[in-house]
Structure formats: structure tokens, C-alpha cells
Amino acid sequence: MTCPNLVSWPSRATDFRPFRASLAAGFAALLLLGGCAQPTPYAPRVRGTATGYTDRQLAENRFRVTFTGNTVTSRETVENYLLLRAAEVTLAAGRDFFVFDTRNTRARTRYSAVPEGPVGPYGYYGLGRAYWRSYWGVGFGFEPDVDIVTRTNYEAYAEIVLLTPEQARDEPRAIEARDVIRHLAPTAAPPPPR
Numbered sequence: 001m002t003c004p005n006l007v008s009w010p011s012r013a014t015d016f017r018p019f020r021a022s023l024a025a026g027f028a029a030l031l032l033l034g035g036c037a038q039p040t041p042y043a044p045r046v047r048g049t050a051t052g053y054t055d056r057q058l059a060e061n062r063f064r065v066t067f068t069g070n071t072v073t074s075r076e077t078v079e080n081y082l083l084l085r086a087a088e089v090t091l092a093a094g095r096d097f098f099v100f101d102t103r104n105t106r107a108r109t110r111y112s113a114v115p116e117g118p119v120g121p122y123g124y125y126g127l128g129r130a131y132w133r134s135y136w137g138v139g140f141g142f143e144p145d146v147d148i149v150t151r152t153n154y155e156a157y158a159e160i161v162l163l164t165p166e167q168a169r170d171e172p173r174a175i176e177a178r179d180v181i182r183h184l185a186p187t188a189a190p191p192p193p194r
Contacts, residue, residue, distance in 0.1 A: 037071075037072045039069065039077060039189060040052065040068070040069040040073045040081075041189045042191070051070050051153075053068075055085060055089050057093075061093075061095075061163075062101070062159060062161050064159050065082060065158050066156065067085060067156050068153065069081075069153055070153055071152060073154065074154075075105060075107070079154075079156050081156075081188065082158055083180055084181065084184040086175075087175070087178075087184075088181065089160070091177050093162055095164070095177070097175065097176055097177065098160045098162050098174070099173045099175065100175075101159045101161050102157075103156070104157050105156045106155050106156075107152050108154075110151045112150075113148055113149075114148075114149055
């Protein structure tokens with residue numbers, strides 16, 4: 001005797017094929033995006049962006065210079081680019097020496113909570129790590145299965161005072177602009193071609 005309308009359960013591998021395919025596609029997309037992340041190039045900050053350098057003249061011999069990097073630009077690179085921009089501003093103003101009056105580097109850290117898997121009707125579909133999950137790997141809404149992702153970017157700020165050669169001789173902190181450019185300009189990442 002056969003029972004009509006009996007539903008046979010598919011195998012576990014068949015059930016999770018769409019989930020595995022979407023998981024693989026998600027990992028592939030993350031790898032592609034991760035490969036695209038580049039440190040901030042040495043370029044001016046343009047309207048609508050948050051990275052690059054800025055400078056503003058505050059007085060005849062005083063300028064404010066900043067450089068902001070993205071989350072894959074190291075603190076050392078941000079500080080080197082600030083120093084390079086200060087040297088360029090000094091030469092553009094017709095001087096050869098400058099000194100930092102104030103200088104600071106600030107770290108901005110953002111935290112994001114990212115679920116470990118796609119959200120299902122009863123919570124997050126997980127990978128079956130916890131003992132209270134059912135056989136099928138379905139979790140419940142109260143499970144805190146999230147990854148905390150931190151992103152830090154650095155912003156360097158300085159006020160520089162331009163010096164005459166006579167003032168530079170008497171100032172032990174004086175920096176020669178041409179020397180800075182000679183050492184740092186070859187390592188600066190150029191902006192991407194347009």
C-alpha cells in the first residue's frame with residue numbers, strides 16, 4: 001500500500017546547495033573587493049571625497065597642511081605625505097626651509113557588526129558551530145553570531161612656519177624642503193590615470 005501525498009525529504013546536500021552557492025559567490029565578491037582596495041594616492045582632496053591633501057595659507061609665512069588616508073593607508077604613509085606636502089608648499093611660496101609649529105595625527109576607528117550568514121525566517125543560517133543549533137544548522141534570532149569589523153583611517157594635521165635662510169640657521173628644528181622632496185617624492189603613490 002502506498003501513501004499518496006507523502007513528501008520525501010531531500011538529502012542534506014541537496015537542501016543546502018543554494019546556500020553554498022550564495023556563500024561561495026559572497027566570498028568571491030569579497031575577494032574581488034579586497035583586491036581593489038588601494039592605499040590613498042598622493043593627490044589633492046577633491047570635492048566629494050574624504051581622502052588626499054589640503055593646504056591653506058593662514059598668514060604670510062604660515063600654512064595649514066592636512067593629509068587624510070583611507071582605511072588601507074598606513075599611519076606612516078599618511079605622515080610622510082603630510083611632510084611631503086609641507087615641503088611642496090614651502091617651495092611654492094618661494095622659501096627653502098620650514099618648521100612644524102603644531103602637528104598631530106588622529107586615528108578614526110569605526111566598528112561594524114556583520115552577520116555571519118544570511119538571515120532566515122527564524123534567525124541567521126549558520127554553519128552549525130554551536131551545540132544548541134538544530135541538525136540543519138538553523139540558529140535562532142537571539143544568537144549573537146556576528147563578526148565585529150574595525151576600520152581605521154588616519155588624518156595628519158600640521159601648521160608650518162616658513163623660514164628664511166637666516167632664520168633656518170638659528171632654528172635647530174628647521175627642515176630643508178628640497179631634501180624632503182628628494183627623499184619622499186619617489187615613494188609617493190601617484191593618482192590613478194583618469
